[in-house]
């Protein structure tokens with residue numbers, strides 16, 4: 001029953017949040033939901049439609065150049081990377097997570113949906129950030145649900161992008177973290193571009209641009 005509800009709920013929410021989804025994209029997002037439901041957790045259609053809309057809401061034309069190289073850090077089962085890839089099939093997407101189980105699930109989704117230009121990485125973000133094949137190799141990085149401080153997240157995210165590239169943090173209801181956010185971003189080589197709030201999931205999107213290269217500090221506990 002939940003599964004049958006998903007597609008119409010997502011379609012209605014997309015209209016509410018001004019996100020245009022084609023029938024094909026709705027089908028693909030529904031297929032992703034079906035796989036999540038069967039393999040990961042039987043999340044309700046309401047919760048999952050909200051999660052998909054949350055992921056898609058980070059889109060900003062100034063940070064997503066056509067065909068851009070994107071890395072989703074700590075992607076888990078594929079959020080926000082897979083919904084964004086479905087909405088913008090031209091992006092070249094890498095999804096990274098420290099959990100191996102999540103990698104095989106994401107791979108299954110990629111194969112079922114026949115998604116091109118997607119790579120999957122089983123690695124800790126701190127390790128990948130200093131590898132030459134990932135450091136500075138993307139135009140856009142993002143993370144949703146990784147539980148580090150905002151400054152540490154921006155620091156890590158900016159390691160992956162070239163100068164002029166962007167990092168998007170999916171911040172949620174940590175108002176204290178938003179104090180002095182521009183200074184926190186500047187301290188790790190970035191410039192705060194904008195902050196966007198959305199009622200759904202208490203979301204605050206933080207957009208940071210990389211303006212200079214900074215070495216990654218070796219914080220191990222926060």
Ligand SMILES: C[S@@+](CC[C@H](N)C(=O)[O-])C[C@H]1O[C@@H](n2cnc3c(N)ncnc32)[C@H](O)[C@@H]1O
Pocket residue numbers: 073074075076077078079080096097098099102123124125126143144145146147
């Ligand atoms: C709360 S989940 C969020 C997953 C997904 N981004 C989402 O929005 O549903 C946090 C994820 O971070 C991953 N993770 C935690 N520490 C990590 C690290 N140091 N490097 C890479 N992934 C990490 C976990 O394996 C988990 O999949």
